[in-house]
Amino acid sequence: MTAPATSPSPHAARPWPALWALVIGFFMILVDTTIVSVANPAIKAALDPDTNNLDNVVWVTSAYLLTYAVPLLVTGRLGDRFGPKNIYLSGLAVFTLASLACGLSTSLGMLIAARAVQGVGAALMTPQTMAVITRTFPADRRGAAMGLWGATAGVATLVGPLAGGLLVDGLGWEWIFFINIPVGIIGFVLAWMLVPSLEKHPHRFDIPGVLLSGLGLFLLVFGLQEGEHFDWAPWVWAMVVGGVGVLVAFVWGQRRTTREPLVPLDLFRERNFSISNLAIATVGFTMTTMALPLMFFIQLARGLTPTESALLLVPMALISGVLAPFAGKLLDRTDPRLLLVPGLILTSAALFWYAALMTVDTPIWQFLLPSALMGIGSAGMWGPLATTATRMLPPRQAGAGAGIYNTTRTIGSVIGSASVAAFMQARLEANLPGAADAPSGFGGGTLPPAVAEGFSQAMAQTVLLPASVLLLGVIAVLFLRRPKTLPAPSPAPVASAAAE
Template sequence: MEKVVKPWPALWALVFGFFMILVDSTIVSVANPSIMRGLGADINSVIWVTSAYLLAYAVPLLITGRLGDRFGPKKLYLIGLVVFTIASAWCGFSTSVEMLIIARVFQGLGAAMMTPQTMAVITRLFPPDKRGPAMGLWGSVAGIATLVGPILGGVLVDSLGWEWIFFVNVPVGVVAFVLAWRLVPSLKTNRHRMDIPGIILSAVGMFLLVFGIQEGESYNWGTIWGPISVWSLIIAGIVVLIGFVVWQAFNKAEPLLSLSLFRDRNFSLANAGITTVGFTITSMALPLVFFFQLVRGMTPTQSALMLAPMAIISGVLAPFIGRLIDRTNPRNVALFGLVLLGLSLALYSRLLAPDTEVWVLLIPSALLGLASAAVWAPMSSTATRNLPPQQAGAGSGVYNTTRQVGAVLGSASIAALIQARLAAELPSAPGSQPSGDFSLGGQLPEMLHSGFSAAMGQALLLPAAAAILGAILVAFFEKPRPVGEGWGAGPKTAAQPVVSPSAK
């Protein structure tokens, strides 16, 4: 007799660790000045503290998703959690910026092992028609964590020092390990053959593309070294990834990524849509934080708290949205969320002025919370609804990869746009780039407030446009098909008994 597992405790155990790794994507941003002072680093080196993590996080996601299918999502999750936790302690004890960057690479690798497994377990433990609340929890964690990072980072840096943004992960990681060990079931594995050429092509292609996009601004989108330029890396990455897709199509054995997944219209559209969401959420924060700190004179913690309504409202509403999408077409909920996301950012764009009351600036933040709650769960639920159990890890890896690529694109694009708009609005202001002295401390001179605010407001129209593009993509979602018999490949759960092929 198969063991009956309770899917909700298993899910809570997984999202506890998932929240931690997503917080680490943004927590370092407010600590950069303190890290520079503490380790005697320059700004280019300290930017790599975040870049190294995001790069090591994004590149292996396709591979780690498939490894979860092969060796079991619980095993990969626990290994990744151990790597992440040890690397966090290493980060805190770093005595040079070079050591910190290397430790962040291992943190990113640990995160890459963990992330696809959370969605894979949801896909395998919850039947499609009961997956909404589970995806609501997963989505709210993904949305809130990106906002909690700067707030938590500001509090820890101001009170204990920059090292504690990493040390805090150690006890959290230990608790997350115990919870996952006890509550997450060991699901049935699928014996996949290792597609070595596919692994090499995907890793090299993703590295070249993500590195080129992520570091383009650092090199003024020009030469990196000798004949190698940013654009040559990006183009080479695209070419290698095209080669990866061609190899997947012609591999007669077992490809790393089954292209048959993309025959499902909703899976393909959801992946394109989540790219725009990753782009929007990542790119919207930088203009806002610059405005709050440099024009309104707020501390890092105060500026992060201006986005607190978004995090709170999103967290409160996410469970209700999760239940709603089990009873209605997820397309309509996601469409509402993405349109509201774009309109909220457009409203923010209009309100960024030196004399706008602080309480007024909280209104679009609250609207963003409502929008965020309505986006994550419907998108992820639609993407995973028709995934076959043996492809749950691979599909989750693809979905999380496209989200991370969107985030990297958003980060690079908003930095370039801010620089361009500052050059237009402050043509005679020395040092008018956000990567210069303005970003590291002190308020701007009052004479520059209007131009700087205008530039930040104009930059916000980019993530607003990305959200509207996402809404257009979501509008073409098909209505979810009825759940067929035979769903499931793991142990029996309280939510849905497994029907084995022989029982059909």
């Protein structure tokens, strides 16, 4: 039953402290992702040193993204039904404990399994952050709140690689996961104290829809991920086609169901919500895939340490973190296309620039330049897209809308992670014929000059994939429109503490 609404609490009147508390958990999720991208070479060297297949270690990312993506549709609804605060705290506890298991892993398989549990925790947490913003901030101030959300992503891109580099170099790859434990405890206490207990809304859960969406995603991702490893055997293609078919059946079922659907398709009648979901899928694809080939190139072909590799990303993180709040405030007063089109174009241009620089002879300092350009682009991308997607959502559908938005972003990331593994391995085979059969693997330190040139070409060609996909996002956001009217500001209903 729905908890009785009471008068707004001080938390609802002052939503910023609650948002800052939630941002700690969101920040931890983002840092964890960027830390792993820097640590992948070290993880491969420690747990999978004897093979030349890079797709094995990519599963450390793909398993996390897969279990992150599948539950998002239902975890958003769980926040509506049981309160975003309760679900957020549950997810934070799962994520923190799974981080401990990741650090204690003694094999690649064990690490992948622990990362899968981490993904479930992240799936419980993420929609609640956006739902609280939607339900506690009036629409005409939501851009500033989402600006903080975007700035968090920018700062995380700095802290993650730097912390990852320092921890991997100084203490070992295990500590990129152990560091989550104190952060998780602090975030749990602050969220318990500062996040309000918002009104609950009753929902019925579409279990067949959950099963179909999970099965479809698994078939699609596993087929893409392992296709190159199994020489694209007929059964691999059957998995990919079957996954697409199951997802089509899922959408058809959501449209025909007489019960409450897992995905309220009516939300897609709002033009900006639909287009923002398409665009964020391309962003998720791009930001997941670009880090893997870039970090492998910097560390294996150029011989930089994880810390030195991370320092090359400092301009991107600093510029994005500084500009994102201003972009959010500007979005409250302007057409979203004025920020999103240049933001996406600049980010794509930075990736094409990276690809052009990825040779064994390029001076290392030149990699700071596309990093700075990407920082400018990112500031006009993350926060503005989230604001545009959620601005017109009714409070009752806040959790569902946030779940759908984060699902499409994570599906883009999952498909990107699977695709980049196959594409990267294909480019390696094309530029270094017979590399998969070589007696030594890519996990043993800096590559010899005879191999480094072909390896660099393969990684550069791989970066062209996310750069091109992001251009599809540019085309999508051209069809956005500026909202003519905004919902009148109103305080969010708050449930009594006892009801939570």
